[in-house]
Amino acid sequence: MGRTFGCVRLVWNKTLAERHRAYHAHGKKTSYKETDAALTAWKKTDELAFLSEVSSVPLQQTLRHQHTAYANFFAGRARYPRFKPRNGRQSAHYTRSAFRLRGGKLTLAKHTAPLEFVWSWDDETLETLNPTMVIVSREPDGRWYVTLAVDTDDPEPQPETGSAVGVDLGVKDFAVLSTGEKIANPKHLDRKARNLARYQRQMARKQKGSNNRRKAKTKVARAHRKIRCARTDFLHRTTTNLVREHDVIAIEDLNIAGMARSAKGTVAKPGRNVRAKSGLNRAVMDAALGEFRRQLEYKTTRAGKTLVVIDRWYPSSKTCSACGHLLEKLSLSTRAWTCPGCRTRHDRDINAAKNILAAGRAVAGETPGDACGADVSPQGSSLRQSAVKQEPSGASPIAIPAL
Numbered sequence: 001m002g003r004t005f006g007c008v009r010l011v012w013n014k015t016l017a018e019r020h021r022a023y024h025a026h027g028k029k030t031s032y033k034e035t036d037a038a039l040t041a042w043k044k045t046d047e048l049a050f051l052s053e054v055s056s057v058p059l060q061q062t063l064r065h066q067h068t069a070y071a072n073f074f075a076g077r078a079r080y081p082r083f084k085p086r087n088g089r090q091s092a093h094y095t096r097s098a099f100r101l102r103g104g105k106l107t108l109a110k111h112t113a114p115l116e117f118v119w120s121w122d123d124e125t126l127e128t129l130n131p132t133m134v135i136v137s138r139e140p141d142g143r144w145y146v147t148l149a150v151d152t153d154d155p156e157p158q159p160e161t162g163s164a165v166g167v168d169l170g171v172k173d174f175a176v177l178s179t180g181e182k183i184a185n186p187k188h189l190d191r192k193a194r195n196l197a198r199y200q201r202q203m204a205r206k207q208k209g210s211n212n213r214r215k216a217k218t219k220v221a222r223a224h225r226k227i228r229c230a231r232t233d234f235l236h237r238t239t240t241n242l243v244r245e246h247d248v249i250a251i252e253d254l255n256i257a258g259m260a261r262s263a264k265g266t267v268a269k270p271g272r273n274v275r276a277k278s279g280l281n282r283a284v285m286d287a288a289l290g291e292f293r294r295q296l297e298y299k300t301t302r303a304g305k306t307l308v309v310i311d312r313w314y315p316s317s318k319t320c321s322a323c324g325h326l327l328e329k330l331s332l333s334t335r336a337w338t339c340p341g342c343r344t345r346h347d348r349d350i351n352a353a354k355n356i357l358a359a360g361r362a363v364a365g366e367t368p369g370d371a372c373g374a375d376v377s378p379q380g381s382s383l384r385q386s387a388v389k390q391e392p393s394g395a396s397p398i399a400i401p402a403l
Helices: 002-026 032-043 049-053 056-074 123-128 188-205 211-245 256-265 272-287 289-303 348-364
Strands: 090-095 099-102 105-108 133-138 144-149 164-169 173-177 182-184 248-252 306-310 336-338 345-347
Touching: 002 032, 002 049, 002 056, 002 090, 032 049, 032 056, 056 090, 105 133, 164 211, 164 348, 173 348, 188 211, 188 272, 211 289, 248 289, 248 348, 272 289, 289 306, 306 348, 345 348
Parallel strands: 164 248, 248 306
Antiparallel strands: 090 133, 099 105, 133 144, 164 173, 173 182, 336 345
């Protein structure tokens, strides 16, 4: 498997370099057919003849993945493909023609013995599986995984609950619901920061290229893996509960990358302000708000629920959810305020969640009277506000049927 990973990485990097050179030198895009022909030619050379020692399927799948990566880049859906490092995550994809799963034993192409792996489900399920693809991967911390891709029936829509909720995302509290419930931010990175910093200091003291440095680097990777798994588990539990308990979920279209850049790139006086901005950037990235939205999108699709994404410029925090009064200014440090129009006392985040829900209901086509704070009669210095000023492409609103 180590030899296969090395060949996959070499084919990816060499093909990427050739694509990059051809495009920047001649403005020519390279097709998958041309990369496949180049791979065949490489195998016939003395320098790269070792590519024939491993299965050709993972190498061809690498070419397909790179072709898709370039298509996504030119379509504006992803960033430019990068070279694969030796110390990063390694993987090899095997299609039906390159593996055999019989009697619960997995045999890969050009492997003489079955691949042993631990299966957490019952053995009967494993014996009845008919995978379309097998992915063998190795994480930077040394752990190995086997992923089996199978075709399944469309899931049944979950029963309706008759409930709708607005979600206001943040850093102090991870999420505040329009029901008044607050989901605390677990701050996974902060809880592990002390151990992580100690492992990083130990790695920095080791000589580059030595076995001790490799062992120290594995400890750092293991610490990052624990943080990543804890964060993923929290996001899955939170999104699953929201989808199970509500039919309509309304969230804001947050500019996560902009929030991180503004927190990271702000220049302040030396001292506490600089550290505060750096900590804010770390907190924004640790919360994984973008992954939270991605999970909500596919889970609402699978459950037959509705996800509504409100425009990021909608003033949910400054608008009174009771009468629609709009404040001219509301500082970030103000966590509670009293409406000048109706004298209602508001918690900043709960008020924002209620306004997000009202705007989401208006977009989803529910009763207009439920959309408090949207298109209401102006009071005081309030201006007439539209619940959704702009519909972000791809997810707003999302009225999702069951697949």
